[in-house]
Amino acid sequence: MQILPINELKAIYKYYISAAVLLSLVLSLTLLLSVRVDILSLSSVLITSALLAVTLRQRHLTAKVILDCETFASYSSEMQEHCEVEQHNTESVAAILETVINQVYSIKTLGNDSVSGLTLQFSELRQALNNTIESARGSVENFGDDEHCFAKHSQEELNEVLHSLRVALGSKLEVVNSNQAVSHAAKELTEQTKSIQKISKEITLLSLNASIEAARAGEAGRGFAVVAERVRELSDITSEAAELIIEKMNGLTNAVADNTEKLTESQAQDVTLMDDAELHIRKVLNEMATVANELTQSVHGLDDTASKIKANVDDAITDFQFQDRVSQKLEHICKGLTSLVSLYRTEGELGEEGLAALQQEMFNSYTMKEERECHVSTTENTSQHDHVEDEVTFF
Template identity: 35%
Template structure:
């Protein structure tokens, strides 16, 4: 600052020296004094003008430093506020995403657990086991129906065997009637012969009469037996016919039931296989989604790193006004020291906690080539 004040008198001193040199050279004439006076006036004017310019430059420098300080205070505060608000919003959004993804993972785990229990249950609770048990029971029912039809077929054969017995009984009833008729004929002949014998054949006539009565009774009994056997035979024939029709109906019903059951079992097997396949596919897809969501949760941890980086940058930006104030206090003399970023960058680097911050700092924060150590105002 002292050298700046002395430089104000350089033009006046030069003018005085020139005037003193010109007056002797002009032989102390009036024109020499005139020239010396003009030079002296010009030197004094130049000194006064230079002093004014220096005062104006000093005021301009002070205004510049003050405006730069205000710029740093205003801009750095706004920058830091925006970075802080953005970091808080990002943290809140990431935390909400993590909570939702965690809920999705928990629900997927529950779904996978329920699907596994439904598919792999070993006590008849699984769909495959239920289908297998149902198939066994239906097959057993078909076998029972087939056995019942076979039993009725055997019973029908026995009933048809009764028809042969009734035919034999019918023949036996006919034999009885034939024997009764022949006996009656013999009794009639005996009565005729007894009548011819007269008094001697009276006893034989009584016997012949009794025999004829017995033959008549035998004929009636044979006729009655034949009627009963005929009724029984008709009943047995009707029973055989009804049993045959019933057996054929049951055979058709058993056959239709078997076809229906087989179709139902085939449909159920298709549905069961589709459900099992869908369950397995769902389990695989759910496991895949669960893995992807878990990976996304891991990737969302970038928020911690970004938050640390933004926090360090925010703190360094907040330090800018103090650094500008310190630089303003350092302005002295004829020169103004240039702004150096190394101090702020060193403070920023000292806050690093991650290797990627240090690597980025080395790549992106290389010092710019310096044009001069300081600025000089004239």
């Protein structure tokens, strides 16, 4: 069945109304002019008029029904489109809320990881500072004024070295004196050997004279001549031995003299070096004492500074506990948003009862006083505000 447009139905309705009016006018004129009309024609006209009126009424009702159906169909289509838009908006809002939840969880995780890393680094820094403080205090003890301090121990060691050097110089002096004694003894032996050589020469002369006298005596002096010859030979041997001894003793004397001279020069240099070394060592010891004092003061200053830094690090580690509070708050926010998304998707709308139940659930999940106070100040729920002070507050 083809449904006519509203404008055409209105035109047809107006047309039939006009026809009925004209027919009524014609009938009235006919009666007024006394035109003879039979009963049957009149009846036909009346029946036709009645049928026309009924037809027009049915047309009017049909047009009204068609108009109502079209209006309802249009309204249903609009309602369906509106529902689809609302459902799409609901899904969009839910998706946005889920995105916000994911972002909050991401921020929470990032904050926890960052603060945990910083806390670990500060803990390691605190341990390093503790080690530094202990080392500094140990250095202070080593460079202190007690008998076991480093400077005093070094001074004692250097004094022992100086004493050893002086003992070595004394030993060298004894060697020089011994060489001089050997040289003096060698000279005396040389003189005695020369005396022996002189005696040997005189014996040789005596043996020659004895040989001459034995020759003059003839046969009687032959034995004496042999003895004289033998004495001369021994005298010559003695003279040669004395000459050799004198030569060796001269070489020994010269060597000892050279050695003694070198030892004397070396001893003089050693004494000079010893004096200079002692002066330098004393100077170094004084400088070491000064450096030790300065180092002790520096170590004390380092100890104080390290202690202050350690105290600041401890305060920083304590302050980093705020992340736990922030993490708890973010966790509560995420749970509240998740419950809101679930309620929105389940109910399709946010009724007062659902919102009230959600607010109460969020309020019961809080663990910190400021969370509840903020919730109470937002919702203006005085009954909950009276309950705040009786709950457990962390940190």
